[in-house]
Amino acid sequence: MRRYVTTLALMAASAARAQVSDPDFIANKDIPHATGEQLFTHICQGCHMPDGRGAVGAGHYPALANNPKLAAAAYPVVMVVNGRGAMPSFGSGLSDAQIADVVNYVRTHFGNAYTDTLRAEDIKPFHPAKPPEEGM
Template identity: 50%
Template structure:
């Protein structure tokens, strides 16, 4: 295995205890009225149990769900980051999140070891996860929230 693969695997393993402590739904998708292989999203499109609409697109629409699916594995569910098999910066209490354009650009394009999600998230999803991180996890950056139009401009 190469170093990047080992780093990603180690980060995932480090996140398991925190993820395991999160409350789980008591009903299986089939019991909740959804097909066993899919769950309905807010917009009516089906997504699988991992939150993907397809093999390359996330199905979650709200910032908290997107954070849990795409960010918490490295930055931790509480946003405090991690160190060890790599350095995953804290998002909690991070002053670099004050201007929405900076974290939106990172979500789209990645930074150092972090992959970009421009091909996996649409503009509204990027704005949602950026706004979630900027207003939760100990952050209170409510001024000038990211909009889908802002994200669209960053893509160009």
């Protein structure tokens, strides 16, 4: 439930910034079944822009379009799961399947043609190790 609420809050904040919206998606709040494109539209494009070309202004938001760093699928996964700099971590707010879907979407759009597909089980190794619980 916490993951759902966190994801909903992130998506609502990003949707307000999004330049293109999907009113049916927002109205239905079908977040667990969001496609990679819907996740990009409502979470990522507020910073990386609808065309994936990034932006510079109050911060630096790197281009995803024609980005050779996306050739290694691990790079965007690490960025989405853990964040870095101004990029927030979405590892606890999105499911592994959602992370795989949005990374697959970005790697096959905006002039990128990286067709090796990630699955949810490919994401798990990129989550930071959790410290053991006390008393165990």
